[in-house]
Amino acid sequence: MKIGELASATATKVETVRFYEKIxxxxxxxxxxxxxxxxxxxxxxxxxxxxxARDLGFTLExxxxxxxxxxxxxxxxxxxxxxARLHLTEVDRKISDLTALRSELDRVLGACRQGTVxxxxxxxxxxxxxxx
Amino acid sequence: MKIGELASATATKVETVRFYEKIxxxxxxxxxxxxxxxxxxxxxxxxxxxxxARDLGFTLExxxxxxxxxxxxxxxxxxxxxxARLHLTEVDRKISDLTALRSELDRVLGACRQGTVxxxxxxxxxxxxxxx
DNA sequence: TCTACACCCTGTAGTAACTATAGGGTCAAG
DNA sequence: CTTGACCCTATAGTTACTACAGGGTGTAGA
Numbered sequence: 484m485k486i487g488e489l490a491s492a493t494a495t496k497v498e499t500v501r502f503y504e505k506i507x508x509x510x511x512x513x514x515x516x517x518x519x520x521x522x523x524x525x526x527x528x529x530x531x532x533x534x535x536a537r538d539l540g541f542t543l544e545x546x547x548x549x550x551x552x553x554x555x556x557x558x559x560x561x562x563x564x565x566x567a568r569l570h571l572t573e574v575d576r577k578i579s580d581l582t583a584l585r586s587e588l589d590r591v592l593g594a595c596r597q598g599t600v601x602x603x604x605x606x607x608x609x610x611x612x613x614x615x
Numbered sequence: 616m617k618i619g620e621l622a623s624a625t626a627t628k629v630e631t632v633r634f635y636e637k638i639x640x641x642x643x644x645x646x647x648x649x650x651x652x653x654x655x656x657x658x659x660x661x662x663x664x665x666x667x668a669r670d671l672g673f674t675l676e677x678x679x680x681x682x683x684x685x686x687x688x689x690x691x692x693x694x695x696x697x698x699a700r701l702h703l704t705e706v707d708r709k710i711s712d713l714t715a716l717r718s719e720l721d722r723v724l725g726a727c728r729q730g731t732v733x734x735x736x737x738x739x740x741x742x743x744x745x746x747x
Numbered sequence: 748t749c750t751a752c753a754c755c756c757t758g759t760a761g762t763a764a765c766t767a768t769a770g771g772g773t774c775a776a777g
Numbered sequence: 778c779t780t781g782a783c784c785c786t787a788t789a790g791t792t793a794c795t796a797c798a799g800g801g802t803g804t805a806g807a
Contacts, residue, residue: 487754497755517802519755532742539723539741540716543793553742556733562792563737564727571720578713584672585706591671592703595696601688604806605695609671610664610685619783629784638764649773660754675764724795748807755802762795772785777778 489522493530500530528569541570577587621654625662632662640665640679673702 490497503509509529512520532553536546545566552563594604622629635641641661644652664685668678677698684695726736 485755489786492617496795501756503792515681515755516757519802527677528742529719533637535741536738537793539720548739549738552732553738558732560727560730560732560735560737563732563735564724564729567720567737571717574713574717574720575656578710578717581672581706581713582634583645588671588699588703588706592696592699595692595699597696598692599688600684600690600692600695603685603692603695605699606681606685607665609667609681610660617784628766631764633785634765647784649784650786651773670765751804751806753803753805756799756800760795760797763792765791767790768788770786773782773783775782776781 484522484527486520486522489527489530492527492536495530495534503530503533506543508543508550539570541566542567545570616654616659618652618654620661621659625658628668628711635662635665638673638675640682671704673698673700677702732746 484492486497486500489495490500500509504511509526512522515521518558529550532550533546536549537543541549548566549563552558552566591605591608594608596602596604600606616624618629618632621627622632636643641658643660644654647653661682664682665678665688668681669675673681680698681695684690684698723737723740726740728734728736732738
């Protein structure tokens with residue numbers, strides 16, 4: 484199949500497919516006489532894997548490791564589990580950071596009395612002890 | 616004060632201070648005869664504002680708008696409120712995205728039986744119907 | 748046959764918000 | 778007078794793409 488078909492089959496943009504090839508995540512496919520890329524089912528499977536992992540928030544570097552691990556089916560699952568667990572920790576950290584930020588933001592917004600900027604609580608919060 | 620003092624007073628890196636100046640967020644300060652930047656209290660207040668806003672997750676573009684608004688104390692607070700409210704919506708969206716992702720990741724991880732990669736549930740989840 | 752038009756190619760630059768490095772100059776203390 | 782901490786500029790690197798610019802290809806309709 485051509486790059487456009489592969490792209491739409493995996494909900495990926497054509498440019499992204501080429502990008503994955505450039506950074507060595509997707510193997511360079513065969514070319515037609517007109518220099519068009521032609522992909523097979525192995526490429527489709529590989530790209531699906533990549534997209535799914537990306538959807539789960541894994542970085543490209545993690546995806547690279549997961550791909551390498553998935554190729555060696557006899558290896559222990561522990562490394563895969565480790566990568567996923569590390570990622571989960573990271574996601575948890577982000578959630579708690581954002582949640583803290585959210586409540587702070589909410590507190591700031593709650594103080595707004597819709598007056599002028601001069602006595603705006605939001606601005607005041609951002610720049611304490613700045614006036615005059 | 617010199618750039619290093621300003622930086623440590625605001626928990627910012629020296630390079631970041633210079634970066635803010637380059638993108639026009641922080642006004643270029645006076646220079647000594649040796650071409651060292653010398654900052655005053657106005658710069659300190661401005662940079663504090665920027666850092667506080669950044670800590671609350673505002674983008675540099677939003678910070679730029681907030682700074683412009685904060686300079687005109689007679690204006691209505693509504694624009695400020697709008698920017699903050701928009702940001703809060705954005706943060707909420709991120710939190711719910713991450714929370715959904717987190718539970719999916721948790722589900723995947725829960726299925727891991729610590730065997731070999733061949734029957735690893737994590738890999739299976741990522742690449743369904745791929746095996747020969 | 749000509750000509751649109753959708754699709755493909757390469758290569759480069761842009762995005763956000765810094766961070767890091769190279770290759771230099773300045774200043775105070777010992 | 779030299780060591781070390783600090784300062785300067787300019788450029789490239791980071792993540793994960795996305796968006797051109799400037800071209801070639803393949804096919805369907807007039």
